[in-house]
Amino acid sequence: MGKSLLDNLLTQKRSPEHRTEIAISPRVSCGGNRLMLVAGPCSVESEEQMQECAEVLSKAPVQALRGGVFKPRTSPYSFQGLGEEGLQILSESGKQHGMPVIAEVMSAKQLEEAHDSLDVLQIGSRNMQNFELLKEVSQAKKPVLLKRGLAATIEEFLMAAEYIMAGGNQDVILCERGIRGFDSMTRNVLDLGAVAVLKQMTHLPVIVDPSHAAGRHELIADLARAAVACGADGVMIECHPQPRKSISDARQALSLEEMTELVKSLAAVAAAIGREVSVVSEQPIVAK
Numbered sequence: 001m002g003k004s005l006l007d008n009l010l011t012q013k014r015s016p017e018h019r020t021e022i023a024i025s026p027r028v029s030c031g032g033n034r035l036m037l038v039a040g041p042c043s044v045e046s047e048e049q050m051q052e053c054a055e056v057l058s059k060a061p062v063q064a065l066r067g068g069v070f071k072p073r074t075s076p077y078s079f080q081g082l083g084e085e086g087l088q089i090l091s092e093s094g095k096q097h098g099m100p101v102i103a104e105v106m107s108a109k110q111l112e113e114a115h116d117s118l119d120v121l122q123i124g125s126r127n128m129q130n131f132e133l134l135k136e137v138s139q140a141k142k143p144v145l146l147k148r149g150l151a152a153t154i155e156e157f158l159m160a161a162e163y164i165m166a167g168g169n170q171d172v173i174l175c176e177r178g179i180r181g182f183d184s185m186t187r188n189v190l191d192l193g194a195v196a197v198l199k200q201m202t203h204l205p206v207i208v209d210p211s212h213a214a215g216r217h218e219l220i221a222d223l224a225r226a227a228v229a230c231g232a233d234g235v236m237i238e239c240h241p242q243p244r245k246s247i248s249d250a251r252q253a254l255s256l257e258e259m260t261e262l263v264k265s266l267a268a269v270a271a272a273i274g275r276e277v278s279v280v281s282e283q284p285i286v287a288k
């Protein structure tokens with residue numbers, strides 16, 4: 001019988017206790033006992049928007065700040081992101097509030113441009129099987145947040161992670177963000193079964209993005225709590241100071257106040273399963 005694709009993988013657990021904790025910044029990690037909560041807007045729109053996000057979210061406390069600067073939009077006529085300017089705004093807002101920052105890169109050129117400004121490099125769903133891009137980030141010196149493809153099997157998802165690890169970058173965080181289904185009531189189908197499978201099969205941290213899964217702000221809190229309850233190492237959630245005015249993905253954005261409330265209930269769920277969320281006083285203070 002031929003060898004299965006799933007034999008001897010770098011992602012594979014070597015014992016039931018084997019798990020990898022990835023350092024994101026001196027004070028933030030992903031995959032340990034503490035959850036990594038990531039929040040921020042779908043797209044970086046302005047300095048004011050990002051400053052307000054970082055200010056409120058760092059106190060929630062959310063551990064890392066997200067914001068798209070190169071946006072993978074279905075239509076070429078939709079807002080494509082602020083690019084270089086957005087990168088600077090994101091990086092500066094994160095620094096001022098002691099939060100590591102995460103944004104998506106879609107090409108080798110964007111990777112080169114963004115590498116030094118970002119703490120985590122996001123590979124979006126649409127690029128999960130862009131093997132050349134995976135090889136590029138495998139050479140990067142930063143952790144990679146790999147999102148599951150729009151209709152990728154768990155095996156394909158793991159193989160994408162293998163590309164990054166085999167190329168030399170062991171710091172891969174897997175992100176379940178919903179897969180295509182037949183029902184239009186939610187944007188995608190959040191596959192919490194995949195989270196349980198990935199946590200059992202791999203030693204890598206697994207986080208959940210309920211925003212792109214649900215597509216509707218009123219569903220996000222319930223899905224985020226379910227994700228934590230089923231063993232996710234963190235969540236990534238889109239929020240905005242004026243959610244309905246968000247330039248992209250307005251329908252799924254939480255307000256900063258809603259996000260702050262959600263963190264409290266995530267802390268309660270985490271406590272129920274012996275995990276925790278950092279408390280406010282432990283947030284790093286970084287000098288301006």
Ligand code: PEP
Pocket residue numbers: 042068072104123124125126147177209212
């Ligand atoms: C995002 O997180 O900004 C994003 C575009 O998500 P996805 O790649 O999961 O669609």
Ligand code: MN
Pocket residue numbers: 042043212238248249
């Ligand atoms: Mn989005």
